[in-house]
Structure formats: C-alpha cells, structure tokens
Amino acid sequence: MxxxxxxxxxxxxxxxxxxxxxxxxxxxxxxxAEVGALSDDGKWKWDGSQWQPVDDGAGADALVGALAGAGIDIAPEVADAGYIQQVAAHVNSWYEGLDETSRAIVDALSRQGADTLLGDPEVGVVSEGDPLITAFAGNGMSLGESLQATNQALEQTA
Structure with a gap:
C-alpha cells in the first residue's frame, strides 16, 4: 500500500x-515530515523529532509578541509553546554542557548569526532549519542571551 x-x-x-x-x-x-508540517486533521505539528499538539492560536499570538519584545522574531505558525520550550531546553542543556571557552566561542559566533550551525547535520544539536534557531540567527544576540530571552517569554505567557 x-x-x-x-x-x-x-x-x-x-x-x-x-x-x-x-x-x-x-x-x-x-x-x-518537514519541521512545522501539520497532520491531516490539523491537530498535530511535526517538530523534527515528534508530533506536538497544535496551539489554539491565542497562546501562539501571545508567545510571538513576548518573543518579539525580547528581540526574537518567529513566525506565528511555529510559535507553539510546547515545541519552543522543548527546543530551548534541549539547546540550553547542550550549551550548559560546554566548557567556558567553548561557550564563549559559540556566543561570539551566534552574535554574528551563526546559530544555524546548530542545525548542521555534522553538529546535530537541532534539526536542520529549526525555526527557533533560525530566529536566534537573526537577532544579533549570543546563544546564551537568546535562550534566556526565550525562557523569559515562555514564563511571561505561561
């Protein structure tokens, strides 16, 4: 079949x-499935590793606003709090596992928009094209600052 x-x-x-x-x-x-793909019934969204429930929209709008206020511009269709929280926690765990010198290097590179390297198959921290990491690449902040801003936005909209 x-x-x-x-x-x-x-x-x-x-x-x-x-x-x-x-x-x-x-x-x-x-x-x-591609990251952000919706199931046929529209109730599930693929986050690159598993299907997540789709936000009803009101929470997504608040999260988009909170993230934008923190300097992180993310498309409303991928602004699912559960997904963003999961990715941010995963990346934060990886980031905190780095030694001080490695963290400084990652922060310097991310200030120049190199956050997308986290999605490179050779690095493999997130799926290639991850929307949150793509948003991080466009904000001029370090990875540490982006993660902190994301966590604050999540708390603000919880």
Missing part, C-alpha cells in the same frame, strides 16, 4: 496513520 500524500508519519518515518491504525511504510518509501 502506498503512503497517501500528506499522511501523518511516526517519529521514525516507518509508519503512517490511516485514521484508525498505524500502517507500515513500504520499503523504500520511509520519509520524515
């Missing part, structure tokens, strides 16, 4: 949801 166009895929891309059950993806058709 061929996977229908736009079908919801499992995290590993080996199963698709037929509306009632998970069906195996035929050999050679294994695929991953």
């Amino acid at each position: 061929t996977v229908p166009e736009g079908a919801q895929l499992s995290e590993d891309g080996r199963y698709w949801w037929d509306g009632a059950d998970w069906q195996p993806v035929p050999d050679g058709e294994t695929q991953q």
